[in-house]
Each structure stands twice: as structure tokens, then as C-alpha cells.
Amino acid sequence: MTEELAAPSPAEVDVTIIGPGRGECVVVHLGGGKWAIVDSCVHPDGTAAGLRYLAGMGVGSEAVALLVATHWHDDHIRGFSQLVEECPAAVVALSTALKRDEFLTLVESDSDLLVRSMSGVREMGRSIKALVGSARQHEFAIADRRLYRDEANRAEAWALSPSSASVQQAMEGFGELLPKRGASRRAIPRPARNPACVVLFIKVGDVELLLGADLECSSDPSQGWSAIVSSAARPRMRAHFLKVPHHGSADSHDDAMWSHLVEHHAHAGLTPFRSGSVRLPRPTDVQRIATLTPNAWLTRHDDGGKSKRRSRAVEKTINEATRRMRSVSVEPARVTFRCGADHAGEWTVTPSPQSQNLVVTP
Amino acid sequence: MSLAEELSFEEPSSEGGTTDEIGIASGATTRPAPRWPSRHDRAADRDAFELRNQLGGSSGTTTAKPPLESATASANPVALPLSLPRDIPPPRRTATFKALQQFEGRVLDVGPDWFSAALFDMTDEITEEEAEFDLDEVSSDDRSLVVPGAIFYWSIGYRTERSGERSRTSLIWFRRLPVWGERDLEDVQARVAALRTALDR
Numbered sequence: 001m002t003e004e005l006a007a008p009s010p011a012e013v014d015v016t017i018i019g020p021g022r023g024e025c026v027v028v029h030l031g032g033g034k035w036a037i038v039d040s041c042v043h044p045d046g047t048a049a050g051l052r053y054l055a056g057m058g059v060g061s062e063a064v065a066l067l068v069a070t071h072w073h074d075d076h077i078r079g080f081s082q083l084v085e086e087c088p089a090a091v092v093a094l095s096t097a098l099k100r101d102e103f104l105t106l107v108e109s110d111s112d113l114l115v116r117s118m119s120g121v122r123e124m125g126r127s128i129k130a131l132v133g134s135a136r137q138h139e140f141a142i143a144d145r146r147l148y149r150d151e152a153n154r155a156e157a158w159a160l161s162p163s164s165a166s167v168q169q170a171m172e173g174f175g176e177l178l179p180k181r182g183a184s185r186r187a188i189p190r191p192a193r194n195p196a197c198v199v200l201f202i203k204v205g206d207v208e209l210l211l212g213a214d215l216e217c218s219s220d221p222s223q224g225w226s227a228i229v230s231s232a233a234r235p236r237m238r239a240h241f242l243k244v245p246h247h248g249s250a251d252s253h254d255d256a257m258w259s260h261l262v263e264h265h266a267h268a269g270l271t272p273f274r275s276g277s278v279r280l281p282r283p284t285d286v287q288r289i290a291t292l293t294p295n296a297w298l299t300r301h302d303d304g305g306k307s308k309r310r311s312r313a314v315e316k317t318i319n320e321a322t323r324r325m326r327s328v329s330v331e332p333a334r335v336t337f338r339c340g341a342d343h344a345g346e347w348t349v350t351p352s353p354q355s356q357n358l359v360v361t362p
Numbered sequence: 363m364s365l366a367e368e369l370s371f372e373e374p375s376s377e378g379g380t381t382d383e384i385g386i387a388s389g390a391t392t393r394p395a396p397r398w399p400s401r402h403d404r405a406a407d408r409d410a411f412e413l414r415n416q417l418g419g420s421s422g423t424t425t426a427k428p429p430l431e432s433a434t435a436s437a438n439p440v441a442l443p444l445s446l447p448r449d450i451p452p453p454r455r456t457a458t459f460k461a462l463q464q465f466e467g468r469v470l471d472v473g474p475d476w477f478s479a480a481l482f483d484m485t486d487e488i489t490e491e492e493a494e495f496d497l498d499e500v501s502s503d504d505r506s507l508v509v510p511g512a513i514f515y516w517s518i519g520y521r522t523e524r525s526g527e528r529s530r531t532s533l534i535w536f537r538r539l540p541v542w543g544e545r546d547l548e549d550v551q552a553r554v555a556a557l558r559t560a561l562d563r
Binding site: 022044045046099101104105107108109111113115116117118119128129131132135138179180181182183184185186187188189190275276277307308310311313314316317318320321322323324325326327328329 | 462463466467468469470471476478480481482483484486487488489490491492493494495496499507509510511512513516518520530531532534538539540541542543544546547550551553554557558560561562563
């Protein structure tokens with residue numbers, strides 16, 4: 001059971017990474033009792049993990065000032081429409097790629113398929129419709145655009161991606177999924193890559209945070225981490241905290257990002273990703289990250305996703321019919337990092353029992 | 363939705379039907395029907411109405427196929443006629459199936475001899491799981507339907523033969539969804555334009 005914390009003081013920065021094994025949510029205290037929630041995952045009962053964390057501290061959803069969906073993969077978006085509906089004061093920010101006709105066509109072509117399981121495009125569609133239905137303030141994030149500013153608390157949030165070239169590449173990916181005359185209908189599958197995700201830079205007082213979303217590297221210097229590192233228009237930064245991109249995968253590792261954008265031995269948090277035979281971070285990823293900083297934490301290191309218990313006859317048949325089966329309805333684990341807004345880098349860390357400090361092993 | 367749903371299997375008969383048809387004993391509950399798009403409901407209602415007119419009203423045992431949504435075999439299980447005319451003898455009931463567990467699945471990825479899927483437990487309506495199956499678990503008729511995004515249903519239960527012999531059974535069948543037509547694509551584009559206008563407002 002994860003310890004419930006007291007709400008931070010108005011001048012205290014709180015960065016909480018929540019990850020159940022497949023899913024990610026980052027909650028940030030922007031100072032003065034205002035909060036940001038970046039991405040979403042849910043508890044087994046379906047409630048959004050970000051709101052649940054706030055409620056555990058006695059903070060209501062009206063305190064959420066900024067909601068960001070970094071991209072539409074189902075492990076980052078589960079429960080996001082609930083956030084849009086229940087956080088009336090929040091500015092909602094989405095990747096600019098998601099307002100393009102190509103993505104809206106995916107949303108509308110999927111909406112007729114009445115299936116019960118959740119998918120990323122369906123949840124993003126619900127979120128967009130909740131957004132327009134409530135006439136809420138929203139922003140479309142693109143590289144080097146400020147999304148939020150609160151002068152009283154010296155807080156601001158910037159999108160560092162996607163670049164124009166990345167949006168164009170995303171359109172090509174969407175194009176492959178578009179419905180075509182004569183083709184069978186289907187649920188929109190999750191694409192393997194996500195070039196148009198939103199990397200965030202958040203500054204509260206003197207504390208700088210880099211939230212890496214699922215951004216991967218690219219051989220094209222106008223995309224991926226190269227585009228961010230080389231941008232002349234982004235805020236100058238040396239982040240004291242890094243949300244490690246893409247569950248620590250090797251494809252998302254960029255030496256220049258670590259050396260130019262992040263403080264030496266910065267605190268870092270990451271969530272695992274389990275799907276089929278894919279497990280991130282891999283042991284080699286853990287070694288690499290632990291070498292870069294001794295202050296990196298993984299929200300959940302155990303498998304944690306055992307299938308629901310069923311009758312013996314059903315379990316025997318499941319074992320015979322499947323190679324493997326695991327639950328994605330798992331209690332999220334979290335790691336909370338806190339420090340004073342004027343004491344950048346002096347973090348206290350409160351992990352869940354399932355969390356792990358990444359260390360170099362011989 | 364009851365777990366103890368009972369389906370009965372029938373032998374093919376000269377009146378029609380194939381070996382993969384699943385017959386429903388008179389008065390018994392069908393397998394859970396997936397929810398259907400309203401536009402398709404209307405098409406299915408129309409097809410069912412025409413079929414009902416061709417067959418005429420009657421009573422007796424009924425047959426129903428697993429959910430089919432192709433343009434040529436549009437069938438809403440709710441809208442299908444519940445009985446066959448008297449002059450067609452009811453199909454012979456040979457086996458029953460008692461479902462213990464049912465899932466709705468969505469194919470995530472397909473390998474050379476496997477596929478992975480997101481599963482939604484239709485029994486508790488909450489639990490979501492992921493599983494990896496051998497392609498051999500899918501009938502050869504459905505194999506071509508196993509592509510990312512395909513929707514299928516998976517039932518686990520007991521099959522009881524008329525002789526009384528009982529066996530544990532795993533049944534996977536894929537939804538056959540209609541193809542996109544010109545009109546459908548125009549409808550989608552009209553909704554996209556409305557959504558974009560609302561977003562730009």
C-alpha cells in the first residue's frame with residue numbers, strides 16, 4: 001500500500017510519477033496550490049490515478065490548472081477524458097498533430113465501432129469531444145510554445161516538441177491507418193512510433209523539470225531529441241528533474257539531451273511498459289540510466305500484472321489456449337519527488353513499496 | 363448477462379447451415395450480442411425484416427450464426443427472426459455449450475505464428491488483460507481476419523454432446539465487419555469537418 005502524503009506547502013514543488021506496469025501519469029505541483037497532470041492511467045476501479053493522488057491529499061480537481069496529453073497511445077491516455085470532464089479550471093493541451101484532419105478522421109472512423117475495450121484513439125476522441133462540448137480553453141502544443149504561465153507563483157510550462165517535421169511524419173503514419181474504400185472496418189491499431197508527442201519543460205521558482213514523454217531519437221536532425229537540443233527558440237534550461245523518455249528504452253536515449261538539458265546526477269523517474277513479450281526498461285536500459293544518475297527511480301519493478309483469479313476450469317483452459325496472459329488493471333505504484341521552489345535539486349523521495357532505485361550492478 | 367448461457371451446436375442440414383453454425387435451443391439465451399452501430403442496426407433491421415417476410419412467421423427452434431457484420435450477411439442477433447416456419451423441420455440439436463467465461467478481444471500485434479490481443483472481461487465488465495495466442499487457436503476460416511485492430515470474441519465453457527460426453531472448450535471467433543463504402547467515408551468526413559470547426563472555435 002502506497003503511503004498517503006500531506007499536500008505540499010504552497011512553495012514546494014511536487015513531481016509524482018505514477019505507473020502501474022502499463023500506463024503513465026505525472027502530477028506536478030505548480031506552486032500556490034495549483035497542479036498540472038500530464039497523461040493519465042487508471043486504478044483497477046477505473047478512476048484516474050492523477051485525481052486519486054490529489055484526492056488522497058485532500059486536493060480537489062478544481063485545483064488542476066493544466067492538463068497535457070503528450071500523445072494518444074493507450075498507456076498514456078487511459079482516463080484522460082475523465083480528467084477533462086472533472087477538471088473544469090484546467091487548460092487542456094494536446095499535440096498539434098491531433099487537430100489535423102488525418103487524426104480526426106481516425107477518431108471518427110473508430111467511433112462507430114462499438115466495442116467495450118479501451119483504445120488510445122477512442123479515449124483521445126472522447127477527450128476531444130469533452131473538450132469541445134464544454135467550450136474549454138485549450139492549446140495545441142508545438143515545439144517552443146508556452147502553454148501555461150502563472151507569474152504569482154513563478155511557474156510556466158513549455159512544449160519543446162513536436163517539431164514541424166515530426167508533425168509531418170506523424171501525418172504519414174496516420175495516413176497508413178485511414179479508412180479506405182473497400183477495406184474492412186477495424187479498430188484503429190496503435191502505431192509503433194509516435195513522433196508527434198509533447199515533451200514539456202516546466203519551471204516552478206528555481207526548479208526546472210524536463211518531462212520526456214515517449215519521444216525517441218531520430219536520424220533526422222529536425223526531429224526527435226536532436227531537434228529539441230539544437231532549438232534556438234526553446235527556453236534555456238538545466239533540468240533538476242527528468243521524466244525519462246519512453247520507459248527508458250534505448251531508442252529514446254540521447255547523450256546530448258543528458259549532457260545539455262539535464263543537471264549532472266539529476267533526479268529522474270520512469271514508468272515500466274509491459275505488453276506481450278516487450279518489457280521496458282530492459283536490464284541494459286537500467287544499467288545505462290543508473291550510470292547517468294544514481295537518483296533514478298522506476299515506479300514499479302515487479303511484474304504486478306497477474307491475471308485475475310478465475311475458476312479452475314477457466315484457468316486451465318486459459319493456460320492451454322494462451323502463451324501468456326496478464327492483467328493491465330493493476331494498482332498503480334508511484335514515486336513522489338519534492339523540493340522547495342527556491343531549493344532546486346534538494347529533493348526528498350517517497351517511493352511506493354513496489355518502486356526501485358536504479359543502481360549499477362556488476 | 364448470465365454466465366450460464368447455453369448454446370447448442372447443430373449438424374448441417376439440407377435446409378441450410380454450415381458446420382460452424384451455432385444453433386440456439388428454443389427459449390435458451392444466445393451468446394452475448396456485441397453492441398452495434400446504429401447505422402448498422404438500421405441495415406440489419408432492414409435485412410431481418412426482409413428475411414422475416416421471406417420465411418413467414420412461425421414457432422420452433424431457431425438458428426443463428428456467430429455475429430456477422432459483412433454487407434452481404436448483415437445480421438443483428440437481436441433483430442433476427444426468432445423462429446423458423448413450420449414447414450422447415452428444426453435442425454437436429456447435437457450438443458450444448460455452457461459458457462463459463464467470455465472476453466471481447468482486440469488484436470494488437472500479429473507474428474508469424476502468434477497474435478497478441480487486448481482482452482476485456484465481459485463477465486465483470488471491468489477487468490482488462492492482454493494475452494498472446496498461437497494462431498492455431500483460430501479456425502482456418504477466420505485466419506485471414508487476424509490483423510491489428512480486428513475484434514474477436516473468446517468463450518470458454520463446457521460443450522456437452524447429445525451422448526452426455528462433456529469437454530472443456532475454448533471458442534474464438536472474429537467479427538466480420540462491413541467494408542468502407544463511399545457514403546460511409548463521406549459521413550466520416552462530414553463529422554470530421556464539424557469536429558474541426560468546434561476545435562477551431
